[in-house]
Structures are given as C-alpha cells and as structure tokens.
Amino acid sequence: MQKKQRLISRREVIKAGALAAGIGPAIIIPGRARAAKKTLKILQWVHFVPVYDEWFNKKYVKEWGDKNDTEVTVDNIGIAGLSARAAGEISAQKGHDLFLFNWPPPIYEEQVVDMKDVYEECQRKHGKPIDLAIKSTYNPKTKKYFGFSPSFTPDPVNYRQDLFGQVGMPTGPKSWDDVRTAGKQIKQKTGIPVGIGLAQEIDTGMAMRTIMYAFGAGEQDANGNIALNSKQTLESVKFVKALFEETMTPEVFSWDASSNNRAMIAGQISLALNAISITRTAEKDKPDISKQIQLTKALAGPVRAIGLEHVMDVYTIWKFAENIEGAKKFLVDYVTNFRQGFIAGEFYDFPCFPSTVPDLKKLIANDPKAHPADKYKVLEDVLEWATNVGYPGYSNAAIDEIFQTWVINVMFAKAAAGKATPEEAIKEAEAASKRIFEKWKAKGLV
Amino acid sequence: MKLVQGTAPVKVASRRVTFAHLRDREEWLGPLMIAPAILYIVLVVGFPFFLAIYYSFSDITLGSRSLGFVGLKNFAAVFGNTNFRTALWNTFVFAVGSQLLVLVLANMLALALLKDFRGKWFFRLLILLPWVAPISLGTIGWLWILDSTYSVINWTLQALRIIGPKARLIWLGVPYLAMGSIITVHVWRLLPLATVIILAGLSSIPRDIHDAAQVDGASFWRHYFQITMPLLLPVAMVALLFGVVFAFTDMTVIYVLTRGGPYDTTQVLASLAFFTGVVGGDTAEGAAISLYLFPLLLAVAIAFLRIARRSEVT
Numbered sequence: 118m119q120k121k122q123r124l125i126s127r128r129e130v131i132k133a134g135a136l137a138a139g140i141g142p143a144i145i146i147p148g149r150a151r152a153a154k155k156t157l158k159i160l161q162w163v164h165f166v167p168v169y170d171e172w173f174n175k176k177y178v179k180e181w182g183d184k185n186d187t188e189v190t191v192d193n194i195g196i197a198g199l200s201a202r203a204a205g206e207i208s209a210q211k212g213h214d215l216f217l218f219n220w221p222p223p224i225y226e227e228q229v230v231d232m233k234d235v236y237e238e239c240q241r242k243h244g245k246p247i248d249l250a251i252k253s254t255y256n257p258k259t260k261k262y263f264g265f266s267p268s269f270t271p272d273p274v275n276y277r278q279d280l281f282g283q284v285g286m287p288t289g290p291k292s293w294d295d296v297r298t299a300g301k302q303i304k305q306k307t308g309i310p311v312g313i314g315l316a317q318e319i320d321t322g323m324a325m326r327t328i329m330y331a332f333g334a335g336e337q338d339a340n341g342n343i344a345l346n347s348k349q350t351l352e353s354v355k356f357v358k359a360l361f362e363e364t365m366t367p368e369v370f371s372w373d374a375s376s377n378n379r380a381m382i383a384g385q386i387s388l389a390l391n392a393i394s395i396t397r398t399a400e401k402d403k404p405d406i407s408k409q410i411q412l413t414k415a416l417a418g419p420v421r422a423i424g425l426e427h428v429m430d431v432y433t434i435w436k437f438a439e440n441i442e443g444a445k446k447f448l449v450d451y452v453t454n455f456r457q458g459f460i461a462g463e464f465y466d467f468p469c470f471p472s473t474v475p476d477l478k479k480l481i482a483n484d485p486k487a488h489p490a491d492k493y494k495v496l497e498d499v500l501e502w503a504t505n506v507g508y509p510g511y512s513n514a515a516i517d518e519i520f521q522t523w524v525i526n527v528m529f530a531k532a533a534a535g536k537a538t539p540e541e542a543i544k545e546a547e548a549a550s551k552r553i554f555e556k557w558k559a560k561g562l563v
Numbered sequence: 564m565k566l567v568q569g570t571a572p573v574k575v576a577s578r579r580v581t582f583a584h585l586r587d588r589e590e591w592l593g594p595l596m597i598a599p600a601i602l603y604i605v606l607v608v609g610f611p612f613f614l615a616i617y618y619s620f621s622d623i624t625l626g627s628r629s630l631g632f633v634g635l636k637n638f639a640a641v642f643g644n645t646n647f648r649t650a651l652w653n654t655f656v657f658a659v660g661s662q663l664l665v666l667v668l669a670n671m672l673a674l675a676l677l678k679d680f681r682g683k684w685f686f687r688l689l690i691l692l693p694w695v696a697p698i699s700l701g702t703i704g705w706l707w708i709l710d711s712t713y714s715v716i717n718w719t720l721q722a723l724r725i726i727g728p729k730a731r732l733i734w735l736g737v738p739y740l741a742m743g744s745i746i747t748v749h750v751w752r753l754l755p756l757a758t759v760i761i762l763a764g765l766s767s768i769p770r771d772i773h774d775a776a777q778v779d780g781a782s783f784w785r786h787y788f789q790i791t792m793p794l795l796l797p798v799a800m801v802a803l804l805f806g807v808v809f810a811f812t813d814m815t816v817i818y819v820l821t822r823g824g825p826y827d828t829t830q831v832l833a834s835l836a837f838f839t840g841v842v843g844g845d846t847a848e849g850a851a852i853s854l855y856l857f858p859l860l861l862a863v864a865i866a867f868l869r870i871a872r873r874s875e876v877t
Contacts, residue, residue: 200841200842201841203625204625204841207625207626224624224625224626224843224844225625225626225844226626227626227627227628228626228627228628308729315825315826316736316822316824316825317821317822317823317824317827318822366733367733367736367737367825368711368712368731368733368736369736370733370735370736370737370824370825370826371711371733371734371735371736371741371821371824371825372711372736373706373822376710376711376712379710379712379713380711380712383712383713385712514844517843517844518839518843518844518845521838521842521843521844522646522838522839522842522843523822523823523824523827523838527646527826527827530824530825530826531826534825534826536826545645548644548645549644549645549646552640552643552644556640556845556848559622560622560624560627
C-alpha cells in the first residue's frame with residue numbers, strides 16, 4: 118500500500134491534471150474542441166446576377182473551405198446597406214474577415230490591412246493587374262493598398278437597335294454627338310427619350326463622369342490636385358444641358374439605380390448607360406425587347422472615348438479581422454479560379470487579372486442566351502477603355518466623398534434643369550469639392 | 564443548539580418583512596419600476612446623443628479611431644456650405660408643411676371616429692395600419708406608386724382622362740411635386756399616431772360641458788373653438804411635439820423616395836448628415852449637421868410642454 122502510494126509522485130499528479138485539463142473540455146464540450154477549425158467570415162452584396170450567389174455561396178466557398186480546413190460563412194446584404202454595415206463593424210471593432218465593397222473605399226484606409234502582398238502574389242501567378250484595379254485600391258500618398266480588386270463590371274452603352282435604325286444608325290451611336298443628334302430625332306419621331314439619369318444615385322454618378330472624362334474634364338488631375346473648374350468641365354455641362362433639353366424628360370431627375378433598367382425593359386427609353394444587367398434581365402423576362410437592345414463601346418467625346426467601371430469589386434480586410442492570413446489566401450485562390458466566377462456571373466464581372474480568363478473573348482463572342490450570340494463581343498477590349506472614378510488620378514478619400522454626396526450629379530442636374538447656369542453649377546460644385554479635398558488632405562489621406 | 568434553532572425562523576421572517584415593507588414603500592417601488600425604462604433611454608438615446616456631441620467637436624472619420632478636438636470648426640464649415648443651407652430650408656418646409664397637415668387631418672379624423680357608425684372598428688383599423696406597418700416597407704410601396712414609369716396614380720389619372728394618354732406627372736422628379744410627395748408620405752405615416760392621441764383627448768372631455776353648451780344653442784364651430792380646442796390643447800401639444808421631432812430628425816421617407824433629389828431640393832438635415840457622416844465617411848461633420856437643430860428643438864419642446872401644462876384644466 119505504502120509502495121503504491123510512493124509511485125504516484127507530485128509531478129505525475131500535475132501531469133495528469135494538465136492532461137485532464139487539456140482533454141477535459143474536448144470530452145465535456147465537443148463543440149469547443151471543433152472550434153479549433155479555422156473560420157472565415159465574408160460579407161458581400163446580393164449580386165445582381167442571382168446565379169452568381171448560388172455558385173459562390175453554395176459551391177465555391179464550400180469547396181475552398183474543405184480544401185483549407187476552414188469553415189467559411191458568407192453573409193449577403195443589399196448594396197445600399199454596405200456603408201452602414203461597415204461603419205457598424207468599425208465601431209464595434211468586430212465583424213467579417215473579408216468585406217466586399219462595390220466601389221473603392223479609401224476612407225477606411227486606417228482600418229484595413231495593406232493588400233500589397235496579395236497583389237504581389239497574384240501578380241507572380243497571373244501577371245500584372247489592370248491599371249483600373251490599382252487606381253481604385255492604392256493610395257499614392259500613404260503608399261498603401263487599402264483594398265484588393267479581383268474584378269469589375271463594365272458600363273457599356275445600351276441602345277435600342279430598332280429606334281437608332283430608324284434614324285440611320287443601326288449599329289448604334291459612336292460618339293456623344295451621335296447620341297444627341299439621333300436621340301433628338303428618335304424623341305421627335307417616336308416620343309421615346311434617351312434615358313441617362315440626372316439624379317442622386319450611382320448610375321448618374323458614373324454616366325456624368327463618363328461624359329466629363331470624354332470631354333477632357335475631371336474632378337482632379339493625375340497628381341490629385343482639384344481640377345473641376347475648367348473649360349472642359351464647362352463644355353461637358355453645357356453638352357449635358359443640351360442633351361437633356363433635346364432628348365430627355367424630367368423623369369431622369371427622379372431615378373434610382375434600377376430605374377434605367379426598368380425603363381429600358383419597358384421600352385420607354387432609347388439609350389442608357391448601364392452594366393449588362395439590362396440585357397440579362399431582358400433575356401429572361403422580355404425576349405422580344407431583348408433582341409432590340411444592343412451594346413456599344415465607350416462613346417467618343419471631343420478628347421477621348423472612355424467609359425467607367427459600373428461596379429468595382431474591392432475586398433478589404435479589417436485590421437481587427439480574426440483570420441487575416443486565411444482571408445488573403447482566399448483572395449489569391451479566388452483570383453486563380455476567377456474563370457468560374459466569370460461564367461457563373463454571366464459575364465457581369467470582368468477580371469482585373471486578365472490572364473485568369475484566357476478565353477474571355479471566345480466566351481463572350483458566343484453566348485447562347487444573347488440575341489445575337491455575339492452581343493457581348495463589344496466588351497472584348499473593355500479593359501482598354503474602362504477607367505476609375507477620379508480619372509486621371511487615383512480613387513482617393515476626397516473623390517469618394519464627392520461621389521457619395523452626389524456633388525457632380527447635382528452640378529449637372531442643376532444646370533440641365535435650368536436652376537443654375539453651367540458656370541454657377543460648376544462654381545458651387547468646385548466650392549464643395551475644395552472643402553472636401555482640404556479636409557481629407559488635412560487628415561493625411563490625400 | 565437551541566439558540567440556533569430558535570433564531571433562524573426569526574431571521575427569515577424579518578427578511579420577508581423587510582422585502583414586503585420595501586415592496587409597499589412608494590419611494591422604493593417607483594424608482595424600481597421605472598429603472599428599466601431609464602436604463603433603456605440612457606443606453607439607446609442618451610449615450611449615442613452625447614457621443615454625437617463629442618464627435619461634432621472632433622475630427623473623427625469613419626475610418627479613424629483617434630479624434631482630436633477642433634472646437635466649432637465643423638459647425639462653421641457646414642454652415643458655409645450651400646448644400647447645408649438648402650437642406651436647412653427644406654427641413655423647415657418639410658416639418659412645418661407635414662405638421663400642419665397632420666394636425667388638421669388628425670382633428671378631422673378623430674372627430675369623425677368619435678361618432679358611432681357601422682363599421683367604425685374597420686375604419687379605425689385602416690387608419691392605424693400605416694403606423695403598424697414597417698416604415699421602410701410602406702415607403703417602398705409609395706416608391707412604386709410614385710414611380711416615373713409605372714405610377715398607378717398616373718395610370719388612374721389617364722384612365723379618368725384627367726391627363727392625356729401619354730402625359731405623365733413626374734412625382735419625384737419635379738421639385739415641388741417631389742416635396743409634395745415626401746410630405747404626403749410623411750403625413751400618411753404620422754397621421755395614425757396623431758389621430759389616436761387626439762381621439763384619446765376628445766374622449767376625455769366631459770360630456771356635460773358639451774350638453775350645457777347645446778342647451779345654450781352653441782353651433783358646431785362654437786363647440787369646437789370654445790370647448791373642444793381649449794380642452795384638447797394639452798394633448799394636441801404632445802401630438803404636435805412628437806410630430807415635429809419626427810419631422811426634423813427622421814430621414815426614412817426621403818432616403819427611400821428621393822435621396823435628397825431632384826438636385827438637393829428635398830435634402831433635409833437628417834439625410835445630409837447620413838450622406839456626409841456614414842456614406843461619405845466624415846463622421847464629425849455628419850454629427851455637426853445632425854446636431855445643428857438640437858437647440859431649436861429643445862426650445863420648441865420646452866415651449867410646447869409649458870403651453871400644454873398651462874392649458875391643463877384641473
């Protein structure tokens with residue numbers, strides 16, 4: 118008895134206790150033991166093409182999670198709720214590991230990790246990203262990548278072939294002057310107006326900047342100096358005023374982001390600037406009108422032919438994210454497999470690393486859902502004519518606030534409605550822009 | 564041992580007595596009952612409010628956790644902004660316009676609902692529905708009703724040949740129609756609450772006062788202006804105070820219907836604060852915009868409550 122007691126030393130008791138402490142929770146709370154498995158939480162928008170979400174949420178992330186021993190959860194919310202959600206996560210310093218914005222989000226720079234290594238790894242594997250991706254996610258002032266962009270959505274011109282055919286332009290307009298002259302004739306002949314928004318919403322913001330940039334104007338120059346009050350801006354504002362008066366109706370002042378989709382599919386407008394969501398919806402819901410809606414490349418202005426991205430997919434990783442390394446790996450793998458996403462999204466999202474979809478031109482030149490099958494072929498060189506908000510500079514914090522508070526939209530709308538002269542509207546927008554630039558410069562982000 | 568056995572029940576009994584005693588003492592029971600409500604207000608209203616004041620004197624942005632004191636700089640900066648002055652004016656038009664309509668319509672409805680008629684419960688239900696339904700959903704319904712392409716109002720006007728077959732009123736695209744639309748929807752939303760409050764006030768007026776006036780041959784207007792209105796004033800002031808505060812601080816209707824358009828003609832301070840502070844990322848300036856009218860609202864609230872107290876009939 119005594120001998121046996123001596124065999125169990127104090128050290129052994131401690132060892133046994135430690136072992137019990139280690140194994141104990143696993144026996145008592147099995148769930149906690151499994152919690153050792155890594156998790157990755159993703160938040161992104163409800164995609165305009167629902168089948169993309171089906172593929173991403175139910176197939177892609179599950180397969181990726183199995184391969185990487187990670188439990189991946191995806192939360193989808195409407196695009197309108199992203200800003201408020203991001204604000205909430207920052208305030209709580211808790212949230213998702215990967216947060217997808219659908220526009221460049223430079224104002225969150227202090228809260229996110231630098232994505233330089235993700236870009237470098239993707240570049241090593243797939244070659245250089247397009248300039249649009251860098252201009253939308255890099256801050257030259259702080260030398261930091263505040264986001265990572267795997268893809269973007271082009272913003273081509275959607276036009277009614279039958280209506281433009283009636284005025285001698287069956288292949289659609291090639292320049293902004295064509296839109297003005299043909300749009301006027303179509304409106305006079307059929308009563309159907311051109312449908313380019315002049316409201317406080319994202320599509321108007323993109324369309325007005327497209328015109329500004331085509332006229333050689335811009336909110337800033339290449340070095341990030343404010344450049345709004347220029348002869349070129351004046352010409353662009355005068356042009357939009359004339360375009361509105363000759364080809365449109367006041368309903369464009371009331372539009373939201375989906376109004377041009379609805380109006381085009383209802384046959385009530387002759388032309389709109391939008392992603393391919395118009396044609397994709399028409400293919401499903403109104404095949405007859407779908408045959409009449411065709412796409413054309415960026416329209417030429419007096420200085421250049423240029424178009425904007427319609428949606429810029431920018432993933433950010435919060436500094437307080439729980440699985441930063443996992444999130445970075447997910448992005449690199451997502452880019453590697455982007456061809457699947459391109460097909461699942463029905464060509465809505467184009468790659469920022471072009472080599473990841475090597476047969477892009479072939480795919481879009483023969484789409485069985487399209488009428489004709491090569492309808493989307495016009496997008497084959499979109500990587501060359503799509504640019505970022507803030508062109509020719511970077512999408513910085515000041516540019517973002519100018520965009521989000523509709524400064525440019527209101528400038529064009531006031532002049533078009535005759536509530537201010539083009540000069541007055543520009544002066545007012547310039548004052549607002551200067552104030553915003555100075556503010557963000559003082560904060561060291563511009 | 565005996566001592567222990569003997570003292571235990573005494574202690575339990577004295578504890579029971581103490582609790583029962585506390586339960587019956589109003590100076591304890593009152594604060595205890597109201598504590599959850601006060602805690603709720605402190606956490607959900609008080610804390611964010613003081614945080615907003617703190618932010619408005621700082622240079623905080625959505626993306627920064629550090630904040631430096633900048634004094635009144637944000638307040639001065641926003642006042643120099645044309646957008647802000649437009650929004651300030653729009654806020655008054657929106658609030659005053661909607662509250663005038665709410666007061667008149669709520670009085671009419673409450674007087675009608677005071678009478679007995681068949682199906683009264685059904686009309687009461689209909690009137691309460693806008694208040695019961697989530698405001699965002701209700702406003703999305705209005706967005707479709709006022710849509711430039713599919714407006715059911717335009718369709719009805721065309722069917723009744725009030726407007727031509729191809730004519731369309733752009734409800735949210737013409738400044739005065741847009742302001743009219745947001746006021747209408749806001750009135751639709753607030754009318755049930757105001758009606759219920761005024762109805763409660765009307766029900767509490769003693770019947771014998773009206774009977775005496777009836778004997779003296781008083782007309783409807785005399786009844787209304789010399790009996791109903793003075794006695795209703797304390798309750799009406801509460802309804803008006805609720806309405807004014809809602810109209811000055813809420814942005815749901817505007818955010819869903821116009822987002823401040825066309826060209827800022829329906830932008831109000833609450834929506835401008837949201838676009839600047841949350842969407843645009845300048846939290847400090849957004850906080851300053853949202854607090855601009857606080858002193859005025861505080862003064863209005865004090866004035867309304869004093870009027871209500873003075874006009875109380877005891």
